[in-house]
Amino acid sequence: MAKQPTRPPSPATRLTSAGRRPEWTGTPGQPGAVVNPPVWRASTHLYADTAALKSGPSRNEDGRFYYGRRGAPTQWALAEALTELEPGLAEAGGGTMLYPSGVAAIAGAVMSAVRPGDVLLMTDNAYEPSRVLARHWLAEFGIETRWFDPLDLAGFAGAICARTKAVLLESPGSLTMEVQDVPALAAAARSKEACVILDNTWASPLGFAALEMGADISVMSLTKHVGGHSDLMMGSAAAGPEWYGKLRRTAQVLGQVVSPDDAALALRGLRTMGVRLDRETASALAIAQWLAGRDEVAHVLCPMLPGAAGHELWKRDFTGGCGLFSVVFKGRDAAARNALIDALTLFGIGYSWGGFESLVTPLDPAASRSATAWPLPGMEAADRFGVRLSIGLEDPADLIADLEQALGAWAAA
Ligand SMILES: Cc1ncc(COP(=O)(O)O)c(C=O)c1O
Numbered sequence: 055m056a057k058q059p060t061r062p063p064s065p066a067t068r069l070t071s072a073g074r075r076p077e078w079t080g081t082p083g084q085p086g087a088v089v090n091p092p093v094w095r096a097s098t099h100l101y102a103d104t105a106a107l108k109s110g111p112s113r114n115e116d117g118r119f120y121y122g123r124r125g126a127p128t129q130w131a132l133a134e135a136l137t138e139l140e141p142g143l144a145e146a147g148g149g150t151m152l153y154p155s156g157v158a159a160i161a162g163a164v165m166s167a168v169r170p171g172d173v174l175l176m177t178d179n180a181y182e183p184s185r186v187l188a189r190h191w192l193a194e195f196g197i198e199t200r201w202f203d204p205l206d207l208a209g210f211a212g213a214i215c216a217r218t219k220a221v222l223l224e225s226p227g228s229l230t231m232e233v234q235d236v237p238a239l240a241a242a243a244r245s246k247e248a249c250v251i252l253d254n255t256w257a258s259p260l261g262f263a264a265l266e267m268g269a270d271i272s273v274m275s276l277t278k279h280v281g282g283h284s285d286l287m288m289g290s291a292a293a294g295p296e297w298y299g300k301l302r303r304t305a306q307v308l309g310q311v312v313s314p315d316d317a318a319l320a321l322r323g324l325r326t327m328g329v330r331l332d333r334e335t336a337s338a339l340a341i342a343q344w345l346a347g348r349d350e351v352a353h354v355l356c357p358m359l360p361g362a363a364g365h366e367l368w369k370r371d372f373t374g375g376c377g378l379f380s381v382v383f384k385g386r387d388a389a390a391r392n393a394l395i396d397a398l399t400l401f402g403i404g405y406s407w408g409g410f411e412s413l414v415t416p417l418d419p420a421a422s423r424s425a426t427a428w429p430l431p432g433m434e435a436a437d438r439f440g441v442r443l444s445i446g447l448e449d450p451a452d453l454i455a456d457l458e459q460a461l462g463a464w465a466a467a
Contacts (some may be wrong), residue, residue, distance in 0.1 A: 074131065078127040084085075137150045151302060154288065155275070159275070164220060174203055179224055221250050225254075240252075252264045343359065356379035381417075384434075393445075393464055
C-alpha cells in the first residue's frame, strides 16, 4: 500500500511532491526511478493496432497518450503540480491548462468565455497586452470591452449588463499595484453569470487562493515566479471542471502546446518558488520601508507595506507577497527618473519580473488607462514619474545602497 502522510501537506510540502506520479518518475526501488519526470519528447505516440488507435482519442484527458499536441508526462506533471497548489481543485475534478506564454493564457481564458456580441469588463489596471487583446483583436470579432476602475465596487456592479459574459481582474495591478476586492467583485459578476478571470501572477496560488476567493479561472504567467530564472516563457489557467473543459477545448482548437523542455524547467522552478517568494517578499518589504522614509519619494506602491494603499485588503485576503512593487518620485521629470535607472548597478533594466535577479523599469502608466487617470486619486499631478522594481535574491542591504547612490543621480540630473 502507498505510504500516506500523517496530516494534509501544507503548501510548502506540496511544492516538493506535486506532480510526481510514479508512472511518470518510476517506482522507487525499481531501475530508472527518478525524482523529476524526465523530458519526454514526443510528437507521435505509437499504438499496438488499429483498435487501440481508434480508442486512443476517445478520451480527452491528461495522463493518456494520444498525440504530442496533447502533451506527454513532462507537461502533465507540471499541469498536475499547478492544480495541486489550488486548494480543493484536483478533488473537484478541475485542472490546469498550459500555454506558451502568460499572454496566451489570458487570451485562451478570455476566448473560452466570450463570443461575438458579448461584453468583456476589464480592470483598468490590466497588463497592457491584455488591453491590446481587447482593442485590436476581440473588437474585430464583435466582442466589446469596457474598462472599469479597479477600486470602484459600485461602479463595477453597475457596469455589468445582460451582455457581460466575462470579467478580467488583475490584483494587485502589476504596474500600479491596486489591490482589488476580488471576493466582492467576483460575487457581483457571478450573480449575473459572468465568468470571472483573475490574473494571479503577482501572488501565485501560494499568496492568493484565487478560485476559493471567487475566480472561475485563475491565470498565471509562469514566466515570472514559477520559472523564476528568467529563461523560459509559459502561462497557465486553472479552473474547476466546467471552465477547465472549456479551456481545454479552446486551447486544443487553437493548437496551444508547450515544449517538454520548458515544462521541465518550469517544474524545476516551481520546487523552489516558495522559498524564493518568501525571501523576495521580505527583501521587498525592507526596501519599500526604506524608500518610504526618503524625501525624494512621493509614494511607495507596495500593498505589503503597512500604511500603503491596498494594505488592509492585502492583509485580509493574501497569504503571501512577492518582490514586485513601484515607487513614484516627488516632482521632477522623466529625465531625472531615467538618470536614476541608468545609475543603478545591481538592477537589470528589462521587462518581466519574478526572476532571481533584481530588475527595474520606468513606470509611466498614463497611456495604459482609460477608465481612471494617472496619477491616481490622492497623488499630486507633478508626482507622476516612477519606477517598478522586481526585487530578487540579492542581499537587500546591497540593493538599498545601490538605490541610495542612484537617488543621488536623480537629484543631480
Ligand atoms: C501581470 C502579468 N500578466 C501576464 C503577463 C504576461 O506574461 P508573459 O510575458 O509570460 O506572456 C505579464 C508579463 O509581464 C504580467 O506582468
